[in-house]
Amino acid sequence: MVFNSLTFLIFILLFFPLYFGTKGRMRTWVCLVASYIFYGWWDWRFLSLIVFSTVMDWWFGLWISYNDAPEETRERCENGSLVLQFFGRLTRWVHGLQLQRRTILVFSMAMNLGFLGFFKYFGFFADNLAAMIREMGITPSWTTLHIILPVGISFYTFQSMSYTIDVYRRELPWEPSLLKFATFIALFPQLVAGPIVRAADFLYQMSEDKRFDWNRWNSGMGRVLWGFFKKIAIADSIAPFVDQCFAAPETFGSMHLLIGVVFYSFQIYCDFSGYSDIAIGLARMMGYTFPENFRTPYFSKSFSEFWTRWHISLSSWLRDYLYIPLGGNRNGKLSTYKNNMLTMLLGGLWHGANWAFVFWGFLHGMYLVLQRIVGPRWRSLARSIRLPRLADDAVSIFTVYVLTLVAWVFFRSGSIGLAGGDSFATAGKVLSGIASLEGFSFSAVINKFQVIKGFLLIGALLFVEISNTRMRWNVRQVEQPALRLILFSVLLWVLAFFGSFGANAFIYFQF
Amino acid sequence: MKHIWWYVLLLAVVVAGDRLAGCALKSQVSASAFRYSRLYGGVAEADILLLGNSRGLTFYQPYIEEKTGLKTFNLSYNGLPMDVAKALTLDYLDHYPAPKRLLIDITTCDRTNDELLAGFLTYSDQSFRLDTLIRGRLPRVWRGGQVSALFRFNNEIFQRALSHRRRSDADWLLDRSIPPQLAASVAQHNYPLEVHPYLIEQLRDVCAAAGAKGVDVRLVISPYFPGFAERVSHLDDLKKAVEAATGLPVSDYSRALSDPADFGDFMHPNKKGSQAYIDLMRKDAVLP
Structure with a gap:
């Protein structure tokens, strides 16, 4: 179900x-x-x-x-x-x-x-x-x-x-x-x-x-609606575009593939965090509290931060039951690197029985190791050239996001591998297709309607997430009945107007 | 108790807002220059009616009109299946004087397309045929359209109608050349064309209804990229099945264009290819 x-x-x-x-x-x-x-x-x-x-x-x-x-x-x-x-x-x-x-x-x-x-x-x-x-x-x-x-x-x-x-x-x-x-x-x-x-x-x-509590009920209901918005309106709407890109990457130009990969990063985020939102919301309606699983991961300024914002319940599980028992960062640099790599490799394997998932874990392990080596040097360079804080943050967020995209290409290709395809060949075609810069213009993109709709919805998502973190209001926990009425209504209208109602399974079901 | 009233109010606001927004969107669709808005808006009268899926968009209207001096109207759409095409064509024949000629690409009988059919919910309140088709084949989608007015506009057809609000879609065509790398890999690609008896029956009905109104119906197979027609399975079977069902000959242009520069991809001639294709059809008197 x-x-x-x-x-x-x-x-x-x-x-x-x-x-x-x-x-x-x-x-x-x-x-x-x-x-x-x-x-x-x-x-x-x-x-x-x-x-x-x-x-x-x-x-x-x-x-x-x-x-x-x-x-x-x-x-x-x-x-x-x-x-x-x-x-x-x-x-x-x-x-x-x-x-x-x-x-x-x-x-x-x-x-x-x-x-x-x-x-x-x-x-x-x-x-x-x-x-x-x-x-x-x-x-x-x-x-x-x-x-x-x-x-x-x-x-x-x-x-x-x-x-x-x-x-x-x-x-x-x-x-x-x-x-x-x-x-x-x-x-x-x-x-x-x-x-x-x-x-x-x-x-x-x-x-x-747990007694029935209207405040918890309303707050849980808001969270459930928000989860459905992420899953039905965003993830399922952009999924066909992504599927098309990864099914036959050689038939598309560079811009089309790049948009496909960016869309996948939001598809998997909205699919998975949407599920978590629904789960957390339902639990809240029942009177229980589940741990948070995502905190705007694509705004991470480092990979160690990314893993405190993405699939938090798994990363903290791996930290507490694998990384720390292995020695964590207590036994010197080399041991820390080894523990990072091992934890991420196993984290990759946890996602699926395919080498592409292992490679995804390997890439994230490498990112964590490289961050430990390059990070301090970058920080001292940024200080020496007096790079403004905002620019420093923007560069960090952009770098982490782009490298995460590269890793997502292998992750998505892993699903093709699970279905019997050649995951590494697919990933290679996608990455080389993007790097070729052939057809690197919006006019070369097929299904522009899906693209415009996708970016519109992603823009709305980012606006709400930035608002949640930067401003003093929180769409998921609005207490004022009038504001809540407007927000619930808007979410329901958006679902009716943008939602994809094919009852598509959640991506993480396969893991 | 106040919480229950709050939920009652929420329901009322959601329903009222949904209906209001639905009315606003419907007026936008009606005012659009998109082909189906024109069809149901009473401004689609033409001498030549064109019908097909994305390959039917190859019937490049400006060029046909320039060469023949006749007015054209194209009902084609990406992935349009023949059952939906039948509903649209019969609606056209109901609302307008019979065109002189009806040109149909028979690969529209390839496969059904429920996703696209659901998209026609946007126009189903103006077409009993579309409404019946959706209700029968996609009852959940149909009920969704009854529950929410906004849901009727949750599809690509509506988005196209919106994007053609002030702009004609008569020159809608794939306007690019196939990437050389892709062109070189033609032997590695296949297209599993399906011979669908149900859709062939729909085509037969269209031909019969048009013929009864004195329309000269012509059936064609539009060109494929050189070497790709051989990669399309059952193409000849489809041609034979259509000829047997309709009693009309099918003009096969599947291998008619040999210049790779005439194509946007394996399945679709581009503007240049389309013009060459139209010239060929005129030479064979498939087009006047």
């Missing part, structure tokens, strides 16, 4: 009365069942995977906690529900194996990464291995399995892993209620494309019933 569909509208119209009409455990059950229906609508068979993964991670958390405080945990299990009593007995039995906490964590990680590896990367590694063997002159006899990628597996796996790791680090107490934990993992607004909500940020919010 996708947010921009009639099915979801019906779903949500049924969900909210049920949600606010129930309390306590019943409400949690409503959330869980609704979330499983939401997920199962895509493919009910993969519900078993999410249920299994949830139960196992919850139990690993219990097991780790049992190692820490056997008596206390056993007492809580014995006094708890039937499920808790069952898992309590199971844990008491396996506790006899005297496994270290670290070993239990390794089991948990192996299970989670095993699922992720099997469903997402098995075909990729098998194909690459087969190619390597063929290079040696041997024809492999195995048949590659065509495994369907369960929607959202990368998101809920990371969410689940963060819980076990936090329990292991003693930063989070073990959650006694499997129902709550399962609802946290599966909660439908964020289930398939984030933000990656951490247990420490969410489980405590479930400890009390």
Whole structure:
């Protein structure tokens, strides 16, 4: 089920009365069942995977906690529900194996990464291995399995892993209620494309019933509308132009391709941040707070800043659970560079089983490393020539954006690779087509109407985002009823006039 | 309670604003010099009616009018499928005296195009045929048009109508030359043309309706880039199927132009190519 569909509208119209009409455990059950229906609508068979993964991670958390405080945990299990009593007995039995906490964590990680590896990367590694063997002159006899990628597996796996790791680090107490934990993992607004909500940020919010609050409802509704504007009016409107560019780059001139790449940078931003806005808005309407996932990333003045503004929940996850455990920037320059590269390479691989995604991660890793080397020199040069602050900022923002565009070309081509095409050849054609400067005029652009509409909408988006950051008003949290009335009306008119209502799936569903 | 009233007010404002904006946009469309605005505005009377998809735009009106001294009107549009073309042509025949000649590029029978059909929502309140077609094929889009007046203008057709508000579209043509790099790669490209019985039936109906009004109907296949006609699958099958269905001969110009400089891309002659093509049609008496 996708947010921009009639099915979801019906779903949500049924969900909210049920949600606010129930309390306590019943409400949690409503959330869980609704979330499983939401997920199962895509493919009910993969519900078993999410249920299994949830139960196992919850139990690993219990097991780790049992190692820490056997008596206390056993007492809580014995006094708890039937499920808790069952898992309590199971844990008491396996506790006899005297496994270290670290070993239990390794089991948990192996299970989670095993699922992720099997469903997402098995075909990729098998194909690459087969190619390597063929290079040696041997024809492999195995048949590659065509495994369907369960929607959202990368998101809920990371969410689940963060819980076990936090329990292991003693930063989070073990959650006694499997129902709550399962609802946290599966909660439908964020289930398939984030933000990656951490247990420490969410489980405590479930400890009390959220009352219906008009202010939260209105503010959430505004955020949902804003998300739909980004997704339906911008991302889906410019998507056909981008698809055309990457499907046959050799048929277009330089300007057409450049616009295609710029459009893609906004398509992916609006698609993904639009999803996050809708998720955050829905959660707010329910009474919950989800972490922010984007903060005007294309206004970043450096790549380290970019990664604090783009897909914040993933970058902070990678920082806390990968970059810092690897040593972060504590062990000298070379180690920092290595950790940056490794984190970004894995971040690239997380997005998809294709070398183009890995290369995208590599480029961002390189940008981070180069920034550490070149950045201080640029700053001292800017100071010595007394470059005005505004010009300095403009140069930085422009440089970061252009280099991000180059990386996006590989990222977009990665999707072509996932569909069986040659991602690097496509990226090469796009970049060389732009660099050739053949047909570098607006008259050579095909589909000028789409281009004008696209730039008009992107202009509106940037105006609102700049207003949000530079001025004292915030379109997403307008309190005055009259102003809110105008803003909601304008958003609805814009959706009707510019929206693309093909119920296109969100790009990040494939990750 | 005040919050509920606020939402009632929001609904009222949204609906009222939507209807008002819809009226304003409709008046802009009606005042436009765009071909379909002229068609439904009663100012499209012509001696030669031209019909096709983007390849039908090759029927370069200023040149035809200069050479024949006759008035032309072109119903062609990028990706126009024959079912929509039928609705437009029959609407034309209903509203205007029968033209002397109707020239149709049969590759308009290639494929249906729901996205473009949805775009004709802008004119569907002026055409029962378009309205019925959209309602039958795209019921959700049709309902969207009923719910929101603004949604009726959420398409490229409206944008074109707006851009031709004060400017004729009679000289709409691909006015560029194919990039040499692309031209050299012709053997690597294919076009999977579809033979669509439903669309051929629509063409047969158009020919029959025009014939009944005494219109001289001519069917053609416009030129492809040299060497590309061979890359278009089922072109001969389409020609045979159309001839069998309509009982009319198809003049095949698919390989008629041999100069690469006559083309904007593989599928479309440019202004120079279009003029050469029109000269050929005049020589063969396909055009008067």
